[in-house]
Amino acid sequence: MELDAELSALAAQEDLPADLVWRLLQHPGARRSVALLRRDLTDELIAEIIKLGSVRTLAANSSVPSRIRARFAEHPEPAVRCAVAASVRDEPLGLLARLAADPDPSVRSFLAMNEHLPAELLALLATDSEASVRSSVIQRWRDVPEDVRRMLLRDADPGIRSGSLRAFVPPADLLPGLLAEPATRAAAIAYAVPTPELAADPDPDVRATVAAHPDLPPGLRDLLAGDADIFVRTAIAARSDIPPALREQVVATLEPDSPLAKWMLSFSRGTHTCPPAAPAAAKLTRQQAESLLAQAGL
Incomplete structure (x- = not known):
């Protein structure tokens, strides 16, 4: 394993002493692993990660306290808001609704995939002006109410209509029209003779x-x-x-x-x-970790 990969693996090692975690923050790849994967981040470590410029990766870590992730929902970079929108809970109350009104469609698309999103906000995003957001709703929502399902199957975008057919069973009265349309015919055949x-x-x-x-x-x-x-x-x-x-x-x-x-x-x-998964990194002792950090000049 190359040195950079070894450092990133060490950064995710459970029960790693805090002083070693701090030293790993000086290595970009290891810092990203700390920001994304560690479940024991203190407020001081979080502040340092933000200071060093890895806030986007940190925003995707669902173990970061909700009071801090809520701040990320106001971050000027859409990529940061996307990272938090994908998994944040509604803490404080109203956070998910605020993200559903985000001006950037990519944020709303990531929010649609959030498993904590209530049905009323999924229904709202199903009416979004951006097809990419509506498409994310289709991928995420399986127990769609009939009125929303009908709306998506009648969507102005043929890709949304086709995607809806691959996700939901169409009402019988809509099937003839979906079969008659070239853009949706292939997806509709599963429900036809x-x-x-x-x-x-x-x-x-x-x-x-x-x-x-x-x-x-x-x-x-x-x-x-x-x-x-x-x-x-x-x-x-x-x-x-x-x-x-x-x-x-x-x-x-x-x-x-x-x-x-x-x-x-x-x-x-x-x-x-698919390529075989890389073998799990062996857990290092403190002495081995110190030696690796010294090799990297950390």
Whole structure:
């Protein structure tokens, strides 16, 4: 492990003596680890972290006392207000409402993801003038009241309508209109009966969604097995009801023609792998920590 990484790992070590934590503040990377990860920050340490310019990272630490995080909600930098908006509680009372009225849409977007946000403020943000904020509401809120759900499914932004369809079950009376619209058709298919018209749609995303539909008739399955789009054929090959001979025939056509297609297909095929997690840093004794700090000139 490189020296910078070792210092950052040491900064997050539990039960680290306070004098060593103070020395680590002089290293930018270690200071960020202290600001973000430590649960034992004193008022003096917090003041020093702010003085040294790591207030944005500190604002994201949910263990910082609420009276201090409330101050961050008034910080002139939107990034700081975003960091606190994502997880702050309503302490003092009215803090969340104040953030919901923040002039910067990025702050309101982060607030929409806050698990402490009450339903009335989520409903308010669902009417926000910025699509990015409404999109954050869709990602965060699952038990959406029907009136809010209908509003989002009728949103002026097609991305919001499509995102809402992927998050909520649409009321039956709205489904025909959502299926008729190209921008929302692919997302709406999950709630519809596959038809030959949908299987022949010019949009490959629509055809791929039809190909993955659990109630796809055998005739449409066999038709889509010869689709021009590799993602459609991949969805067909992944079906449990495809005859072995047809699967073999389809799989033979699934060699991606570019690195990007190969990467995208790895997700639908379940072959995508993330890099292995770095091993946890060993806990250092005081003597080992002192030696590391001396090596870094701290």
